[in-house]
Amino acid sequence: MDKKSKILPADFFNRDTLKVARDLLGKFLVRKIGRRVLSDVITEVEAYDGFDDRASHSHRGMTKRNEPMFGEAGIFYVYFTYGMHFMLNIVTGEKDYPAAVLIRGLQHVSGPARLTKKFRIDKKLNGLPVSKKSGLWVEDRGVVVSKKQIKQTPRIGVLYAGPVWAKKPYRFVFES
DNA sequence: TAAGTGATCTCT
């Protein structure tokens, strides 16, 4: 393994959700499947932050599905939707504060459901820590992301959240 | 542009 690459610790995720989202751009998502290791650069993320965020699953309170969002920073929140797609999120912030970052795209994979398919991410990872022992983790390999390369836009597919929350610029895109 | 697909949430 490259000397410069380092695995992000749980602490990385225990910060303001928007900062974590932005800082995840340029980091590598790494997946171990048996003997094979897949990795790719994270290029698109969205923040879902707090109780009031009407676009977030958490805004109606804790349910069986969104329970991991209320957990500690640095665990996965994986859920199934549209009858066929898994979504990958990483939980941020303090325990009992519901927040997470949705990984929407990688350099060679666009679309949140396609990346979970390619990386074989499913509910088994739900609630597991973002670390090597889970077989899925995030590494900093020294990619420098300048402010000019970051585009900030409203989130996708959340029009139902009403004018205020649907327009929040909580989506970050890394354009290299 | 719309169908597919099924878990989950929100009422009865």
Place this chain on the structure above:
DNA sequence: GAGATCACTTAA
């Protein structure tokens, strides 16, 4: 229990 919804993708 029933009905609606859904942080999407693909095919046309």
